[in-house]
Amino acid sequence: MKRKRKQKRKRGRNVPEKVLVLASVASMIDQFNLPNIKLLQEMGYEVHVACNFKNGNTCDTAQVLSLSKRLRRMHVALHQWDCPRSVCSVKKCWIAYRQIRRLLRRTPFAWMHCQSPVGGALARIAAHQAGLPVIYTAHGFHFYKGAPFWNWLLYYPVEKLLARWTDQLVTVNREDYCFAARHLKAGKIDRIPGVGIDTAYFENLRRGCGLQSARRAFCKKYRIPEDACVLLSVGELSRRKNHKAVISALARIRQDHVYYIICGQGPYRKTLMRYARRLGVSKRVRLIGFQKDVGELYQNADVFVFPSRQEGMPVALMEAMAAGMACIVSDVRGNRELIGTFFGDNAQPCFGGIRVSVHRPKQMRQAVRYLSANPQIWQLCGMFNQEKIQGYDIAVVQKRMRRIYDGMEKYE
Numbered sequence: 537m538k539r540k541r542k543q544k545r546k547r548g549r550n551v552p553e554k555v556l557v558l559a560s561v562a563s564m565i566d567q568f569n570l571p572n573i574k575l576l577q578e579m580g581y582e583v584h585v586a587c588n589f590k591n592g593n594t595c596d597t598a599q600v601l602s603l604s605k606r607l608r609r610m611h612v613a614l615h616q617w618d619c620p621r622s623v624c625s626v627k628k629c630w631i632a633y634r635q636i637r638r639l640l641r642r643t644p645f646a647w648m649h650c651q652s653p654v655g656g657a658l659a660r661i662a663a664h665q666a667g668l669p670v671i672y673t674a675h676g677f678h679f680y681k682g683a684p685f686w687n688w689l690l691y692y693p694v695e696k697l698l699a700r701w702t703d704q705l706v707t708v709n710r711e712d713y714c715f716a717a718r719h720l721k722a723g724k725i726d727r728i729p730g731v732g733i734d735t736a737y738f739e740n741l742r743r744g745c746g747l748q749s750a751r752r753a754f755c756k757k758y759r760i761p762e763d764a765c766v767l768l769s770v771g772e773l774s775r776r777k778n779h780k781a782v783i784s785a786l787a788r789i790r791q792d793h794v795y796y797i798i799c800g801q802g803p804y805r806k807t808l809m810r811y812a813r814r815l816g817v818s819k820r821v822r823l824i825g826f827q828k829d830v831g832e833l834y835q836n837a838d839v840f841v842f843p844s845r846q847e848g849m850p851v852a853l854m855e856a857m858a859a860g861m862a863c864i865v866s867d868v869r870g871n872r873e874l875i876g877t878f879f880g881d882n883a884q885p886c887f888g889g890i891r892v893s894v895h896r897p898k899q900m901r902q903a904v905r906y907l908s909a910n911p912q913i914w915q916l917c918g919m920f921n922q923e924k925i926q927g928y929d930i931a932v933v934q935k936r937m938r939r940i941y942d943g944m945e946k947y948e
Contacts, residue, residue: 552582553646560619560655563593566603567851568675568731572649573612575934579941586615586639594772596801596826615639619655633658640666647671647944653678653691657698664701669944671704676848677712680869696720704940708849711869726940730849732933735925738858741835754836758797758822765794765908768837770830770852773802778843778866778894780811785901787815794820794908799833801826834859838914839907845894847871857925860918863889864903888921
Protein backbone atom coordinates (compact mmCIF):
# COMPACT_ATOMS: atom_id res chain seq x y z
CA MET A 537 0.00 0.00 0.00
CA LYS A 538 1.64 3.19 -1.17
CA ARG A 539 0.54 6.59 -0.01
CA LYS A 540 1.99 10.05 0.31
CA ARG A 541 3.82 10.59 3.56
CA LYS A 542 2.70 13.51 5.72
CA GLN A 543 5.54 13.20 8.19
CA LYS A 544 8.96 14.58 7.35
CA ARG A 545 11.84 12.77 8.96
CA LYS A 546 15.41 13.92 9.27
CA ARG A 547 17.67 11.22 7.98
CA GLY A 548 21.38 10.92 8.41
CA ARG A 549 23.92 8.34 7.42
CA ASN A 550 24.67 7.38 11.03
CA VAL A 551 21.25 8.12 12.53
CA PRO A 552 19.13 4.95 12.94
CA GLU A 553 15.53 5.02 11.83
CA LYS A 554 13.00 5.04 14.67
CA VAL A 555 10.26 2.39 14.84
CA LEU A 556 7.29 2.40 17.22
CA VAL A 557 6.07 -0.91 18.70
CA LEU A 558 2.65 -0.34 20.20
CA ALA A 559 0.11 -2.40 22.19
CA SER A 560 -2.76 -1.69 24.55
CA VAL A 561 -1.02 -3.15 27.62
CA ALA A 562 2.52 -3.90 28.75
CA SER A 563 1.77 -7.60 29.24
CA MET A 564 1.30 -7.91 25.47
CA ILE A 565 4.76 -6.47 24.94
CA ASP A 566 6.15 -8.88 27.55
CA GLN A 567 4.44 -11.98 26.16
CA PHE A 568 4.54 -11.37 22.42
CA ASN A 569 7.00 -8.67 21.39
CA LEU A 570 10.39 -8.93 23.08
CA PRO A 571 11.81 -11.10 20.25
CA ASN A 572 10.49 -8.59 17.70
CA ILE A 573 12.14 -5.73 19.56
CA LYS A 574 15.47 -7.56 19.60
CA LEU A 575 15.11 -8.34 15.91
CA LEU A 576 14.43 -4.69 15.05
CA GLN A 577 17.50 -3.62 17.01
CA GLU A 578 19.60 -6.22 15.17
CA MET A 579 18.31 -4.70 11.94
CA GLY A 580 19.63 -1.30 13.03
CA TYR A 581 16.43 0.43 14.18
CA GLU A 582 15.96 2.58 17.26
CA VAL A 583 12.94 1.04 18.97
CA HIS A 584 10.27 2.91 20.90
CA VAL A 585 7.51 1.13 22.86
CA ALA A 586 4.13 2.66 23.70
CA CYS A 587 1.66 0.78 25.91
CA ASN A 588 -0.26 0.99 29.16
CA PHE A 589 2.21 0.12 31.92
CA LYS A 590 -0.29 1.00 34.68
CA ASN A 591 -3.64 -0.69 34.04
CA GLY A 592 -5.24 -3.71 32.37
CA ASN A 593 -2.25 -6.04 32.39
CA THR A 594 -2.59 -9.81 32.71
CA CYS A 595 0.67 -10.04 34.67
CA ASP A 596 1.33 -8.59 38.11
CA THR A 597 2.86 -5.20 38.95
CA ALA A 598 6.25 -6.70 39.74
CA GLN A 599 6.43 -8.27 36.27
CA VAL A 600 5.50 -5.00 34.59
CA LEU A 601 8.22 -3.22 36.57
CA SER A 602 10.70 -5.93 35.59
CA LEU A 603 9.71 -5.51 31.94
CA SER A 604 10.24 -1.74 32.12
CA LYS A 605 13.72 -2.20 33.57
CA ARG A 606 14.59 -4.82 30.97
CA LEU A 607 13.49 -2.58 28.10
CA ARG A 608 15.52 0.32 29.46
CA ARG A 609 18.60 -1.91 29.69
CA MET A 610 17.99 -2.74 26.03
CA HIS A 611 18.00 1.03 25.30
CA VAL A 612 14.35 1.01 24.25
CA ALA A 613 12.49 4.32 24.63
CA LEU A 614 9.30 3.86 26.70
CA HIS A 615 6.06 5.85 26.39
CA GLN A 616 3.14 5.51 28.80
CA TRP A 617 -0.04 5.16 26.72
CA ASP A 618 -3.32 5.24 28.65
CA CYS A 619 -5.07 2.89 26.25
CA PRO A 620 -8.13 0.98 27.51
CA ARG A 621 -8.72 -2.67 26.62
CA SER A 622 -12.41 -2.06 25.91
CA VAL A 623 -14.21 0.23 23.46
CA CYS A 624 -16.94 0.87 26.03
CA SER A 625 -15.24 4.01 27.37
CA VAL A 626 -15.36 6.47 24.49
CA LYS A 627 -13.69 9.16 26.59
CA LYS A 628 -10.70 6.93 27.43
CA CYS A 629 -10.35 5.93 23.77
CA TRP A 630 -10.37 9.58 22.72
CA ILE A 631 -7.69 10.44 25.29
CA ALA A 632 -5.56 7.51 24.09
CA TYR A 633 -5.99 8.59 20.46
CA ARG A 634 -4.84 12.12 21.25
CA GLN A 635 -1.82 10.77 23.15
CA ILE A 636 -0.65 8.70 20.21
CA ARG A 637 -1.25 11.57 17.78
CA ARG A 638 0.98 13.82 19.92
CA LEU A 639 3.67 11.13 20.01
CA LEU A 640 3.62 10.75 16.22
CA ARG A 641 3.90 14.51 15.74
CA ARG A 642 6.75 14.74 18.23
CA THR A 643 8.86 11.81 16.99
CA PRO A 644 9.75 11.10 13.33
CA PHE A 645 9.09 7.35 13.12
CA ALA A 646 9.86 5.37 9.99
CA TRP A 647 6.86 3.09 10.60
CA MET A 648 4.79 1.51 13.34
CA HIS A 649 4.05 -2.07 14.43
CA CYS A 650 0.82 -2.21 16.44
CA GLN A 651 -1.47 -4.91 17.84
CA SER A 652 -4.53 -5.60 20.04
CA PRO A 653 -8.07 -4.73 18.87
CA VAL A 654 -8.55 -1.38 20.61
CA GLY A 655 -4.93 -0.26 20.59
CA GLY A 656 -4.44 -1.40 17.01
CA ALA A 657 -7.53 0.49 15.86
CA LEU A 658 -6.59 3.77 17.55
CA ALA A 659 -2.99 3.47 16.37
CA ARG A 660 -3.94 2.85 12.74
CA ILE A 661 -6.31 5.81 12.68
CA ALA A 662 -3.56 8.02 14.08
CA ALA A 663 -1.00 6.56 11.66
CA HIS A 664 -3.32 7.21 8.73
CA GLN A 665 -3.72 10.83 9.80
CA ALA A 666 0.06 11.16 10.07
CA GLY A 667 0.77 9.32 6.82
CA LEU A 668 2.82 6.73 8.73
CA PRO A 669 3.24 3.18 7.32
CA VAL A 670 1.94 0.54 9.69
CA ILE A 671 2.08 -3.19 10.43
CA TYR A 672 -0.84 -4.63 12.37
CA THR A 673 -0.63 -8.06 13.99
CA ALA A 674 -4.05 -9.56 14.67
CA HIS A 675 -3.62 -12.03 17.53
CA GLY A 676 -7.10 -13.33 16.76
CA PHE A 677 -9.93 -11.37 15.13
CA HIS A 678 -12.92 -10.84 17.44
CA PHE A 679 -15.12 -11.93 14.53
CA TYR A 680 -14.73 -15.60 13.68
CA LYS A 681 -16.78 -18.72 12.99
CA GLY A 682 -19.11 -19.08 15.96
CA ALA A 683 -18.47 -15.57 17.34
CA PRO A 684 -21.41 -13.64 18.87
CA PHE A 685 -23.47 -11.57 16.45
CA TRP A 686 -22.43 -8.34 18.22
CA ASN A 687 -18.77 -9.12 17.56
CA TRP A 688 -19.47 -9.25 13.85
CA LEU A 689 -21.61 -6.12 14.01
CA LEU A 690 -18.98 -4.09 15.87
CA TYR A 691 -15.52 -5.39 15.00
CA TYR A 692 -15.84 -6.60 11.41
CA PRO A 693 -16.85 -3.24 9.81
CA VAL A 694 -14.08 -1.48 11.75
CA GLU A 695 -11.46 -3.99 10.62
CA LYS A 696 -12.81 -3.85 7.07
CA LEU A 697 -12.14 -0.10 7.01
CA LEU A 698 -8.85 -0.11 8.91
CA ALA A 699 -7.41 -2.89 6.73
CA ARG A 700 -7.30 -0.35 3.89
CA TRP A 701 -5.03 1.78 6.07
CA THR A 702 -2.77 -1.17 6.94
CA ASP A 703 0.37 -1.70 4.89
CA GLN A 704 1.11 -5.15 6.38
CA LEU A 705 -1.56 -7.25 8.09
CA VAL A 706 -0.09 -10.18 10.02
CA THR A 707 -2.27 -13.05 11.27
CA VAL A 708 -1.18 -15.79 13.67
CA ASN A 709 -3.41 -18.67 12.55
CA ARG A 710 -4.66 -20.18 9.30
CA GLU A 711 -8.35 -19.39 9.81
CA ASP A 712 -7.74 -15.66 10.21
CA TYR A 713 -5.29 -15.65 7.30
CA CYS A 714 -7.79 -17.30 4.94
CA PHE A 715 -10.56 -14.92 6.02
CA ALA A 716 -8.34 -11.85 5.66
CA ALA A 717 -7.12 -12.94 2.24
CA ARG A 718 -10.72 -13.22 1.01
CA HIS A 719 -12.39 -10.25 2.71
CA LEU A 720 -9.85 -7.62 3.83
CA LYS A 721 -7.99 -5.22 1.54
CA ALA A 722 -4.73 -4.64 3.37
CA GLY A 723 -1.60 -3.72 1.43
CA LYS A 724 -0.14 -7.16 2.11
CA ILE A 725 -1.34 -10.07 4.24
CA ASP A 726 1.03 -12.51 5.93
CA ARG A 727 0.73 -15.37 8.41
CA ILE A 728 3.17 -16.32 11.13
CA PRO A 729 2.80 -19.55 13.18
CA GLY A 730 1.96 -17.80 16.45
CA VAL A 731 4.42 -15.55 18.21
CA GLY A 732 6.97 -18.34 18.60
CA ILE A 733 8.28 -20.25 21.61
CA ASP A 734 11.63 -21.70 22.61
CA THR A 735 10.74 -25.34 21.97
CA ALA A 736 14.14 -26.65 23.12
CA TYR A 737 13.70 -25.10 26.57
CA PHE A 738 10.30 -26.68 27.16
CA GLU A 739 11.34 -30.05 25.72
CA ASN A 740 14.09 -30.33 28.32
CA LEU A 741 11.74 -29.73 31.25
CA ARG A 742 10.47 -33.31 31.36
CA ARG A 743 13.81 -34.98 30.72
CA GLY A 744 16.75 -35.95 32.89
CA CYS A 745 17.22 -37.19 36.41
CA GLY A 746 15.62 -35.94 39.57
CA LEU A 747 12.10 -35.81 38.14
CA GLN A 748 10.61 -37.92 40.95
CA SER A 749 12.06 -35.69 43.66
CA ALA A 750 10.85 -32.63 41.75
CA ARG A 751 7.36 -34.14 41.59
CA ARG A 752 7.39 -34.79 45.33
CA ALA A 753 8.43 -31.22 46.05
CA PHE A 754 5.80 -29.94 43.62
CA CYS A 755 3.00 -31.94 45.24
CA LYS A 756 4.08 -30.87 48.70
CA LYS A 757 4.16 -27.21 47.63
CA TYR A 758 0.58 -27.30 46.34
CA ARG A 759 -0.78 -29.81 48.89
CA ILE A 760 -1.55 -32.49 46.33
CA PRO A 761 -1.14 -36.30 46.80
CA GLU A 762 1.83 -37.66 44.84
CA ASP A 763 -0.34 -40.27 43.09
CA ALA A 764 -2.90 -37.67 41.93
CA CYS A 765 -3.64 -36.78 38.32
CA VAL A 766 -2.84 -33.07 38.07
CA LEU A 767 -4.70 -30.97 35.49
CA LEU A 768 -3.11 -27.64 34.61
CA SER A 769 -4.46 -24.48 32.98
CA VAL A 770 -2.38 -21.34 32.33
CA GLY A 771 -4.18 -18.14 31.47
CA GLU A 772 -5.98 -15.04 32.66
CA LEU A 773 -8.83 -15.59 35.11
CA SER A 774 -11.63 -14.33 32.90
CA ARG A 775 -14.89 -15.48 31.38
CA ARG A 776 -13.19 -15.93 28.00
CA LYS A 777 -10.72 -18.47 29.40
CA ASN A 778 -13.68 -20.57 30.62
CA HIS A 779 -12.01 -22.26 33.62
CA LYS A 780 -15.50 -22.93 35.00
CA ALA A 781 -15.92 -25.71 32.44
CA VAL A 782 -13.07 -27.71 33.98
CA ILE A 783 -14.24 -27.11 37.55
CA SER A 784 -17.70 -28.30 36.56
CA ALA A 785 -16.24 -31.43 34.94
CA LEU A 786 -14.18 -32.08 38.06
CA ALA A 787 -17.35 -32.07 40.16
CA ARG A 788 -19.31 -34.32 37.82
CA ILE A 789 -16.76 -37.09 37.21
CA ARG A 790 -16.36 -37.69 40.97
CA GLN A 791 -12.75 -38.89 40.80
CA ASP A 792 -11.07 -37.74 43.99
CA HIS A 793 -7.56 -38.33 42.67
CA VAL A 794 -7.92 -35.57 40.04
CA TYR A 795 -6.69 -32.09 41.05
CA TYR A 796 -6.80 -28.84 39.08
CA ILE A 797 -4.19 -26.04 39.13
CA ILE A 798 -4.96 -22.70 37.48
CA CYS A 799 -2.03 -20.36 36.89
CA GLY A 800 -3.00 -16.76 36.22
CA GLN A 801 -4.61 -13.66 37.61
CA GLY A 802 -7.69 -11.68 36.71
CA PRO A 803 -11.13 -10.45 37.76
CA TYR A 804 -12.70 -13.94 37.97
CA ARG A 805 -10.60 -15.26 40.85
CA LYS A 806 -13.27 -14.90 43.53
CA THR A 807 -15.96 -16.10 41.13
CA LEU A 808 -14.04 -19.28 40.38
CA MET A 809 -13.39 -20.04 44.04
CA ARG A 810 -17.05 -19.49 44.93
CA TYR A 811 -18.04 -21.79 42.08
CA ALA A 812 -15.62 -24.50 43.21
CA ARG A 813 -16.93 -24.28 46.79
CA ARG A 814 -20.53 -24.47 45.59
CA LEU A 815 -19.76 -27.64 43.63
CA GLY A 816 -17.82 -29.14 46.54
CA VAL A 817 -14.44 -29.39 44.78
CA SER A 818 -12.60 -26.40 46.27
CA LYS A 819 -10.20 -28.76 48.08
CA ARG A 820 -9.02 -30.06 44.68
CA VAL A 821 -8.70 -26.68 42.95
CA ARG A 822 -5.58 -24.51 43.30
CA LEU A 823 -5.56 -20.90 42.08
CA ILE A 824 -1.89 -20.02 42.34
CA GLY A 825 -1.91 -16.58 40.71
CA PHE A 826 0.50 -15.25 38.10
CA GLN A 827 3.77 -17.17 37.89
CA LYS A 828 6.78 -15.67 36.14
CA ASP A 829 8.36 -19.09 35.59
CA VAL A 830 5.84 -21.75 34.54
CA GLY A 831 8.52 -24.39 33.87
CA GLU A 832 7.87 -26.15 37.18
CA LEU A 833 4.19 -26.49 36.32
CA TYR A 834 4.76 -27.96 32.85
CA GLN A 835 7.38 -30.31 34.30
CA ASN A 836 5.19 -31.83 37.01
CA ALA A 837 1.55 -31.56 35.93
CA ASP A 838 0.04 -34.46 33.96
CA VAL A 839 -2.59 -33.10 31.56
CA PHE A 840 -2.88 -29.59 30.16
CA VAL A 841 -6.44 -28.23 29.87
CA PHE A 842 -7.22 -25.18 27.75
CA PRO A 843 -11.01 -24.58 27.63
CA SER A 844 -11.10 -21.03 26.17
CA ARG A 845 -14.16 -19.67 24.38
CA GLN A 846 -11.95 -17.67 21.99
CA GLU A 847 -8.28 -17.85 20.97
CA GLY A 848 -5.94 -16.61 18.28
CA MET A 849 -2.85 -18.78 18.69
CA PRO A 850 -2.42 -19.61 22.41
CA VAL A 851 1.13 -19.39 23.72
CA ALA A 852 0.35 -21.43 26.84
CA LEU A 853 -0.94 -24.33 24.76
CA MET A 854 2.14 -24.24 22.53
CA GLU A 855 4.39 -24.29 25.60
CA ALA A 856 2.51 -27.26 27.07
CA MET A 857 2.84 -29.14 23.77
CA ALA A 858 6.56 -28.41 23.62
CA ALA A 859 6.88 -29.69 27.20
CA GLY A 860 5.39 -32.99 26.07
CA MET A 861 2.00 -32.79 27.78
CA ALA A 862 -1.23 -34.43 26.67
CA CYS A 863 -3.81 -31.70 26.08
CA ILE A 864 -7.56 -31.20 26.37
CA VAL A 865 -8.64 -28.07 24.50
CA SER A 866 -11.81 -26.35 23.36
CA ASP A 867 -12.81 -26.60 19.72
CA VAL A 868 -12.03 -23.00 18.79
CA ARG A 869 -9.77 -21.30 16.26
CA GLY A 870 -6.10 -21.61 17.16
CA ASN A 871 -6.70 -24.68 19.30
CA ARG A 872 -8.03 -26.45 16.20
CA GLU A 873 -4.79 -25.76 14.37
CA LEU A 874 -2.69 -27.28 17.17
CA ILE A 875 -4.80 -30.22 18.41
CA GLY A 876 -6.42 -32.09 15.57
CA THR A 877 -8.64 -34.71 17.22
CA PHE A 878 -12.25 -33.81 17.95
CA PHE A 879 -13.82 -35.84 20.76
CA GLY A 880 -17.34 -36.95 19.82
CA ASP A 881 -19.64 -39.07 21.95
CA ASN A 882 -17.98 -42.34 20.91
CA ALA A 883 -14.55 -41.11 19.83
CA GLN A 884 -11.22 -41.72 21.51
CA PRO A 885 -8.27 -39.34 21.46
CA CYS A 886 -5.24 -39.80 19.30
CA PHE A 887 -2.30 -37.68 18.25
CA GLY A 888 -1.74 -34.87 20.77
CA GLY A 889 -4.87 -34.94 22.87
CA ILE A 890 -8.58 -34.18 22.76
CA ARG A 891 -10.60 -31.27 21.38
CA VAL A 892 -14.06 -30.70 22.85
CA SER A 893 -16.99 -28.43 22.09
CA VAL A 894 -17.36 -25.31 24.24
CA HIS A 895 -21.13 -25.79 24.10
CA ARG A 896 -21.19 -29.43 25.22
CA PRO A 897 -20.04 -29.81 28.84
CA LYS A 898 -20.49 -33.57 28.55
CA GLN A 899 -17.50 -33.73 26.20
CA MET A 900 -15.25 -31.97 28.69
CA ARG A 901 -16.32 -34.45 31.37
CA GLN A 902 -15.64 -37.38 29.05
CA ALA A 903 -12.23 -36.04 28.07
CA VAL A 904 -11.12 -35.42 31.66
CA ARG A 905 -12.41 -38.82 32.75
CA TYR A 906 -10.71 -40.61 29.84
CA LEU A 907 -7.26 -39.02 30.15
CA SER A 908 -7.15 -39.09 33.95
CA ALA A 909 -7.92 -42.82 33.85
CA ASN A 910 -5.39 -43.65 31.09
CA PRO A 911 -1.96 -42.29 32.02
CA GLN A 912 -0.31 -44.71 29.59
CA ILE A 913 -1.29 -42.48 26.65
CA TRP A 914 0.12 -39.26 28.13
CA GLN A 915 3.61 -39.96 26.83
CA LEU A 916 2.35 -40.86 23.34
CA CYS A 917 0.36 -37.64 23.12
CA GLY A 918 3.34 -35.68 24.43
CA MET A 919 5.75 -37.12 21.87
CA PHE A 920 3.36 -36.24 19.05
CA ASN A 921 2.93 -32.68 20.37
CA GLN A 922 6.67 -32.10 20.66
CA GLU A 923 7.13 -33.11 17.04
CA LYS A 924 4.26 -30.99 15.75
CA ILE A 925 5.18 -27.83 17.65
CA GLN A 926 8.60 -27.59 15.96
CA GLY A 927 6.93 -25.61 13.19
CA TYR A 928 5.99 -22.95 15.75
CA ASP A 929 9.49 -22.43 17.14
CA ILE A 930 10.70 -18.89 17.72
CA ALA A 931 13.38 -19.30 15.04
CA VAL A 932 10.71 -20.06 12.43
CA VAL A 933 8.63 -17.05 13.47
CA GLN A 934 11.59 -14.67 13.59
CA LYS A 935 12.65 -15.67 10.09
CA ARG A 936 9.22 -14.68 8.81
CA MET A 937 9.14 -11.48 10.87
CA ARG A 938 12.48 -10.40 9.42
CA ARG A 939 11.02 -10.79 5.94
CA ILE A 940 7.97 -8.73 6.97
CA TYR A 941 10.13 -5.99 8.50
CA ASP A 942 12.36 -5.98 5.42
CA GLY A 943 9.23 -5.33 3.38
CA MET A 944 8.64 -2.06 5.25
CA GLU A 945 11.80 -0.52 3.86
CA LYS A 946 10.01 0.38 0.65
CA TYR A 947 7.81 2.81 2.62
CA GLU A 948 10.71 4.66 4.25
